[in-house]
Amino acid sequence: GEDVEQSLFLSVREGDSSVINCTYTDSSSTYLYWYKQEPGAGLQLLTYIFSNMDMKQDQRLTVLLNKKDKHLSLRIADTQTGDSAIYFCAEVTDKLIFGTGTRLQVFP
């Protein structure tokens, strides 16, 4: 079956790195995505990784994929207060399957 899991909360100090983890179950996923959701706003696509890649870096964001363990992570370098939001990972086979979301809180 399809199931994507994330830890619920993460709290970090401004300037530190944040690492948000995700596990998924469908090995046929072609792409894996990270979305950001801020209060009252729609989901914003942050980045994605193709399933045959191990790592992707995009400015402050680094995505790591361990396909053997079906584990995906998002690292945010130099975390800012504006990064406070809920982060969702999602896998796609024939449709997007979202995780439960990780609420990132950044404190000064």
Added chain:
Amino acid sequence: GAGVSQTPSNKVTEKGKYVELRCDPISGHTALYWYRQSLGQGPEFLIYFQGTGAADDSGLPNDRFFAVRPEGSVSTLKIQRTERGDSAVYLCASSPRRSGGSTDTQYFGPGTRLTVL
């Protein structure tokens, strides 16, 4: 250009009533998706349109839920005999074509918050 818009932003209704939620996708996007997001959960897929036709409605929870997209642009999600468990944020997304590739990014609207009393 404008993003995906959804109306109303909030809808409060009574149990048993009928509601319609509207989605205006990005102009030119052929694919349109509806999701439901319950409190503390990630969005759950409901239905996908390619053009005017519902290509995948496997996420609709029961026959009280129905969606249309008669002219291949605006879509309406219809819920009959609403129940308290239908309370959620209903999200709409559109993409240039069928998702499955990195360039088929789904662009999400702000959602409609439905509350059934």
